[in-house]
Amino acid sequence: xxSIGELSKRTGVKIPTIRYYEQMGLIDAPERSExxxxxxxxxxxxxxxxxxxxRELGFTIEDIKGLLELSQHPDKPxxxxxxxxxxxxxxxxxxxxxxxxxxxxxKRITAxxxxxxxxxxxxxxxxxxxxxxxxH
Amino acid sequence: xxSIGELSKRTGVKIPTIRYYEQMGLIDAPERSExxxxxxxxxxxxxxxxxxxxRELGFTIEDIKGLLELSQHPDKPxxxxxxxxxxxxxxxxxxxxxxxxxxxxxKRITAxxxxxxxxxxxxxxxxxxxxxxxxH
DNA sequence: TCTTGAACCTCTAGCTGCTAGAGGGATTAT
DNA sequence: ATAATCCCTCTAGCAGCTAGAGGTTCAAGA
Numbered sequence: 001x002x003s004i005g006e007l008s009k010r011t012g013v014k015i016p017t018i019r020y021y022e023q024m025g026l027i028d029a030p031e032r033s034e035x036x037x038x039x040x041x042x043x044x045x046x047x048x049x050x051x052x053x054x055r056e057l058g059f060t061i062e063d064i065k066g067l068l069e070l071s072q073h074p075d076k077p078x079x080x081x082x083x084x085x086x087x088x089x090x091x092x093x094x095x096x097x098x099x100x101x102x103x104x105x106x107k108r109i110t111a112x113x114x115x116x117x118x119x120x121x122x123x124x125x126x127x128x129x130x131x132x133x134x135x136h
Numbered sequence: 137x138x139s140i141g142e143l144s145k146r147t148g149v150k151i152p153t154i155r156y157y158e159q160m161g162l163i164d165a166p167e168r169s170e171x172x173x174x175x176x177x178x179x180x181x182x183x184x185x186x187x188x189x190x191r192e193l194g195f196t197i198e199d200i201k202g203l204l205e206l207s208q209h210p211d212k213p214x215x216x217x218x219x220x221x222x223x224x225x226x227x228x229x230x231x232x233x234x235x236x237x238x239x240x241x242x243k244r245i246t247a248x249x250x251x252x253x254x255x256x257x258x259x260x261x262x263x264x265x266x267x268x269x270x271x272h
Numbered sequence: 273t274c275t276t277g278a279a280c281c282t283c284t285a286g287c288t289g290c291t292a293g294a295g296g297g298a299t300t301a302t
Numbered sequence: 303a304t305a306a307t308c309c310c311t312c313t314a315g316c317a318g319c320t321a322g323a324g325g326t327t328c329a330a331g332a
Contacts, residue, residue: 003299005308015309016291024289035298037309057238061289082246089242092235099232102193106225110218139328141279151280152320160318171327173280197318 001031001039011048018048024061026051026068059088137167140174147184154184160197162187162204194224 008015030038054064070081144151166174190200206217
């Protein structure tokens, strides 16, 4: 049995965020002390770490709800979980591709040698999308 | 002189977004018709395209304010503009690096061959951060 | 000229995923 | 017993829009 502050320290999830997750239904409302303070058992950190890790990987709250639901039913086929992860993977790849294009353009832009804004590549490039290498 | 709908079509920026930019001070409040509707002149699309392009490159509204300010003063040195762009470039690179790590982990996770959730790598990996290749 | 329907207006509230603060009560160590 | 530190709920705020309500204006056809 430990407090929310303790749970926060163990998992690296901030206190208001823990309460937020509780409100969003990601974690069950824990028991309370006499004085109405949250008291977590040892399952607390596990579930919260799962959530934290998933969030770091970019899963949405809704995704995580689905994954948690699944993990409560160990006999279900894991295709659903896989589907969510595959979707995430393709999101991530798309974002990487897009950022690479941006990187290329920003690199070009920042190679600016002009002395003043009138002929500055940064401003010019932003004004004229037609100069871009790629679409975005 | 054209309407906000026309401006929206020409620039690809949605109507409420244009009004939002006006409110945020990115674009000047345009003239109005007799009946209080916005009427833009040919400078409208230029500035808005600049903004749109900048947003696509991930510049914040505040960044763009700075860049627009600069572009109004063509005799200023362009170091400031360059600084903003360089900062963006390093942001983008950091984001790419982070996403690459996520991609690697998701790829590993989605190679799940199990039949049911009990031994599914997706769930397991998310539960146990210790299995990660990298930090995040 | 009148009428219709599309486009426009302002204002408010909602989205995601938290985070910060106010104003108060509980717990813990000394 | 008291002080320091924690915790409680509730509300509001962040970015960058987006959606809706409820009402007005515009432009084109009859």
